[in-house]
Amino acid sequence: MVQGATHIRQDKICQDALLLCENGNASDGQVFSIACVADGHGSDRCPFSDQGAKAAVLVATDILKDLLMNPDPKEMLAAQKDIRLPRQIEARWKETVHKMYLEQEVETPDDMPPFSYELYGSTLLALAAASGFIFALQIGDGDIVAIEPDGLARWLLPPCDHAGNETESLCMDECWKYIRTQLIPIDGESPVPLMFLLSTDGYANSFVESAGFLKVGADIYRMWREHGRDYVQENLPAWLSQTTTDGSGDDIAVAILAKEG
């Protein structure tokens, strides 16, 4: 995760958040990995959106973890992905940021704006990979991309099509209606994607065309394959810093899930 070039110039803190969670202990339940990124809106109307983004990744990870610990998580997700899960994410995120507001420590309480969810507005992208399926969830801008065995990168969920900086957000009324989900069964006999990449919109917005962004996803996979995970992990912050400086100027959070070996 890197702070956006514009945010550094304007002395704004990073509004993105990222959280990874792995459960590799099969005796403890299911083997799974969860990656979440969120992009706090960062505008004047959303002064605490960095906290909203942190709340988003925490809430999503927590809820998904509970679901994935079930004996049949694929069936649970299939039953809950359209309505119950999105509603649960909305309710828990709103409950969390409201609590954050009540506990907010400020130097001059009079300057504290009255509570609204917008103060904490954020997007959310989550990906869970487990035995037998992949599950993606998204509200607002950002990209969840799969690098397939043919080396090409494709979106798991179609990208949002909004004008300007408009984006769907967790702070919206009945935001669960805008949470998009995709459950993809993985069959043991079939080729599976080699890597998944989740990124906040600062990344894709740094490219003039979406093809350029997708190519970068494929390039990262190539680096991973040729030089290994540590090399990518070490160099990714520098690549992202360069990308935001040359491109959107926005914060960038990137999470990568890939099968090793």
Add this chain to the structure above:
Amino acid sequence: MLYALKDGTKLLSKHRMTYTVKRFIASGGQGEVYEVDDKKGQAYALKWYYPHAATPYQQKLIERLIERGAPDPCFLWPLDIIASPQKGEKAFGYVMRLRTPTYKSIVDLMKRRAEPTFSALCMAAINLADGYQSLHSQGLCYRDISFGNLFFNPADGEVLICDNDNVTVNQDTESGTYGTPRFMAPEIITLNKSPSTETDLYSMAVLLFYMFVLHHPLEGAIEANIKCFDAKAMEKIYGHDPIFIYDPKNDKNRPIPGYQDNAIIFWHMYPPYLREMFTRAFTDGLRNGNARIVEKEWKDAFVRLRNSILYCHGCGAENFFNKKPTCWKCRANITPPPRLNLGRQLLMLNHNSAVFAHHLHENFDFSTRVGKVSQHPQDPKRWGLTNESKDSWTYTKTSGDTAIIEPGKTAPLATGAKINFGPIEGTIE
């Protein structure tokens, strides 16, 4: 697995047709769906099974369904079968009609991405029940009625029923399809019973409840208070201990305001007869398969609901007729429009109402229009019923005088007057 078939792949079907893969559409539990073109450029959908689902049993099932043909045009039925072009690969798929984007899902309805009128929603319910009635009358069972396989056109209520590849003969025990959680009948969950037309009726009632109340009939306070909604919790709510949210004898599971508002708002909007039917479906019908509401009852109820739609003069909202109608939206009192009393049917004569073949023959034909409410061209205050049929009507005034209403002519909407349509006579109230 993602994208088993690449764009441009050419596939040869069992019926010796060549299809070209145009694009990936979506993936589901059993496979992926692609848009394909035949040689003439006609677009179809191709469902391509994941290897684990591409079993000889499934292939045989599809072949039988193709042979049998669709029970009703609303089913996106398998038309042709395609084996994998790769030698030795057991993959296969089947071709069906392509669903256009005008058709929306129940999830779209829930998320307000589709906002049909109540009239269109009633038509969707009638068409849905009609489709399943045709299927069941052929001794078939759908096995997996749920959110995911019904689509409707919000403009007119036309429906499309997808994922027909699990259809079997009633009470087949060979199939591994048991349904979708939350839509499965309790006895499938608790007694491991095989899906049947009876369990289909339960799932259909859940789907209808979702369409009209935008909520699950068993998700009330009990569901709201569960923190960890795991498999055990689901088995309890939908299987071992199901309680209808408006069970008149058990108030433990009422919907919670602020969390389950759709249920509270919509439930009270509907007339008592419809609420009573849903109550029956989710109380007696929960445990007793014989007590479930059959398709014809649903069709009659939704025709009655559709006939009773009237509009609020203040806010324009659709409401349902009763003795003292008050708008559910703006709370204004509504003056009902004239009504056509056809004995067993009472049709509101709104500015946009029409008389269909069904109103005369009770045959659920809402595609043949025989009359429509129209405004007098010179005097907008005068309304009438224009004869759009091929037959003449006999109009009897309250004085007893009669007049013939030829096709194309209009009968005035005068209280007490009677119109003899041929098969049936109606009175204007």
